[in-house]
Amino acid sequence: xxxDGERGTPGKGLVQGLAVTLKTMTKRSTTRQYxxxxxxLPPRSRGVIALLEENCTVCMLCARECPDWCIYIDxxxxxxxxxxxxxxxxxxxxxxxxxxxxxCMYCGICIEVCPFDALHWTPEFEYAETDVLxxxxxxxxxxxxxxxxxxxxxxxVLGEPSKEEATAARKAAGPGAATAAKADVRRPTAxxxxxxxxxxxxxxxxxxxxQ
Amino acid sequence: xxxLWLDLLIRIVAVVVGFLTLPLIVGQAEHKVMAHMQGRxxxxxxxxxxxxxxxxxxxxxxxQKEDITPKDADRGVFRLAPIVALFPYLLVLLAVPxxxxxxxxxxxxxxxxxxxxxxxxxxxxxxxxAWASANKYSLLGGLRGxxxxxxxxxxxxxxxxxxxxxxxxxxxxxxxEAWKPWWLLWQAPAAIIFFVAGLAEIRxxxxxxxxxxxxxxxxxxxxxxxxxxxxxLLAEYVGIIVIAALTTVLFLGGWHGPAADHLGWxxxxxxxxxxxxxxxxxxxxxxxxREDQLQRLCWLxxxxxxxxxxxxxxxxxxxx
Numbered sequence: 001x002x003x004d005g006e007r008g009t010p011g012k013g014l015v016q017g018l019a020v021t022l023k024t025m026t027k028r029s030t031t032r033q034y035x036x037x038x039x040x041l042p043p044r045s046r047g048v049i050a051l052l053e054e055n056c057t058v059c060m061l062c063a064r065e066c067p068d069w070c071i072y073i074d075x076x077x078x079x080x081x082x083x084x085x086x087x088x089x090x091x092x093x094x095x096x097x098x099x100x101x102x103x104c105m106y107c108g109i110c111i112e113v114c115p116f117d118a119l120h121w122t123p124e125f126e127y128a129e130t131d132v133l134x135x136x137x138x139x140x141x142x143x144x145x146x147x148x149x150x151x152x153x154x155x156x157v158l159g160e161p162s163k164e165e166a167t168a169a170r171k172a173a174g175p176g177a178a179t180a181a182k183a184d185v186r187r188p189t190a191x192x193x194x195x196x197x198x199x200x201x202x203x204x205x206x207x208x209x210x211q
Numbered sequence: 212x213x214x215l216w217l218d219l220l221i222r223i224v225a226v227v228v229g230f231l232t233l234p235l236i237v238g239q240a241e242h243k244v245m246a247h248m249q250g251r252x253x254x255x256x257x258x259x260x261x262x263x264x265x266x267x268x269x270x271x272x273x274x275q276k277e278d279i280t281p282k283d284a285d286r287g288v289f290r291l292a293p294i295v296a297l298f299p300y301l302l303v304l305l306a307v308p309x310x311x312x313x314x315x316x317x318x319x320x321x322x323x324x325x326x327x328x329x330x331x332x333x334x335x336x337x338x339x340x341a342w343a344s345a346n347k348y349s350l351l352g353g354l355r356g357x358x359x360x361x362x363x364x365x366x367x368x369x370x371x372x373x374x375x376x377x378x379x380x381x382x383x384x385x386x387x388e389a390w391k392p393w394w395l396l397w398q399a400p401a402a403i404i405f406f407v408a409g410l411a412e413i414r415x416x417x418x419x420x421x422x423x424x425x426x427x428x429x430x431x432x433x434x435x436x437x438x439x440x441x442x443x444l445l446a447e448y449v450g451i452i453v454i455a456a457l458t459t460v461l462f463l464g465g466w467h468g469p470a471a472d473h474l475g476w477x478x479x480x481x482x483x484x485x486x487x488x489x490x491x492x493x494x495x496x497x498x499x500x501r502e503d504q505l506q507r508l509c510w511l512x513x514x515x516x517x518x519x520x521x522x523x524x525x526x527x528x529x530x531x
Contacts, residue, residue, distance in 0.1 A: 014496075014497070017496045017497060018492065018493075018496050020496070021248040021492060021495050021496045022248070022492070024247070024248050024249065024250055025244065025247045025248045027250070029246070029247060029250050029251055029252050030250055031250075031251055031252045033252070033255065
């Protein structure tokens with residue numbers, strides 16, 4: 001009480017403190033009652049990785065790119081006899097696809113590199129276990145999570161066009177016009193006054209797909 | 212007329228029921244009010260609806276816990292201390308009038324004197340538990356508590372003396388009887404001094420230096436477990452009721468209010484709960500006073516103010 005510097009009316013701080021607590025009391029609490037009420041997760045939440053087994057070709061890209069080697073894949077080859085073909089074709093069949101979520105650091109590289117969209121992020125996060133060994137999930141468990149994969153979010157109209165779109169536009173513009181086409185794609189044809197709409201966005205795309 | 216023993220029985224049972232339920236209501240209110248003041252929800256599960264049964268659940272939990280007495284403790288004193296902390300408050304409630312027309316368990320002519328004397332026993336419980344625990348934290352807390360309680364006893368008594376002088380009686384119902392609304396202004400300093408000193412007497416934040424959980428673990432309650440610890444907690448909540456009730460009776464006009472003849476008890480209870488809310492509010496808002504600040508507030512502010520109030524009361528009393 002002796003070491004107060006310059007201060008206004010004595011007791012002002014006390015009253016202000018009382019006002020703050022009283023105001024807080026009348027406001028709604030921000031607590032979310034999680035187990036009773038589902039949390040509202042942001043889009044693209046990284047909860048767990050789901051596997052769409054049919055899309056997997058056992059290319060091993062995910063397992064090799066994984067920074068902490070938490071993906072374990074086993075497979076065997078099967079002969080597929082195609083009627084009318086000269087010889088039987090070979091096909092990879094997935095035997096084991098395990099992800100050890102005690103090692104996974106949720107970087108999402110496996111999902112990025114998968115060329116066939118076999119791996120997906122899902123916002124599901126309630127898979128805690130009492131034993132760390134139980135965090136090794138096999139392909140059946142990973143497949144069950146496919147049900148919880150949300151539809152992909154709508155494309156951001158102001159964002160850069162996807163790699164596929166840009167490539168297609170460049171090819172359509174023909175060789176030599178690559179940079180011009182690229183610049184054209186980045187800034188849609190719509191004038192700056194009007195916000196670009198999906199139709200304007202699609203306009204630079206060629207009518208026929210090159211492949 | 213009903214026989215004396217039945218009359219006595221009803222009064223005592225009523226006080227005991229109030230003694231057991233009012234603190235629970237205040238405790239639950241503290242949980243919820245404190246939570247919402249801090250932007251939380253507080254207990255939500257016990258009992259189903261917004262955790263109304265949290266304190267009942269706490270009680271059940273405390274009963275189940277092991278009752279530990281430290282090896283070096285002074286066993287008898289250690290075990291007696293929680294009772295000594297709790298029992299005086301029960302006696303105080305006996306003398307607090309709830310409404311007009313003898314609606315008090317025991318109308319004493321020296322009610323105020325009795326109440327203040329019995330409240331002073333609280334120091335004893337603190338010292339007993341602190342010394343008997345054979346724990347340095349307990350001892351430090353107990354000594355702080357003793358210094359604080361002895362110090363704040365003085366403004367408490369002086370403020371009460373002022374209102375007793377104004378009313379010309381020591382009887383609690385008598386004081387409420389004599390109370391006039393303009394006393395709110397006349398006795399305002401005494402009311403504030405009494406309330407603040409009362410907060411210090413029951414060792415509530417911001418006067419919880421003897422407990423000071425961040426530095427003394429839990430002060431004189433450090434070694435207590437189970438039911439005995441629950442007694443100390445209950446004593447704290449009863450203490451809130453007692454201080455709120457005494458402030459109500461002495462300074463806020465007790466049962467005075469619209470339709471006081473029929474609803475007097477309701478007015479008393481409402482005022483008690485309003486003051487209990489203020490006590491909880493203070494706890495949430497203000498940080499703990501340092502030991503030197505605590506003593507400075509008592510001796511350099513409250514005691515001189517109380518003496519000045521006493522002079523003012525005497526002057527007005529002689530003038531009218």
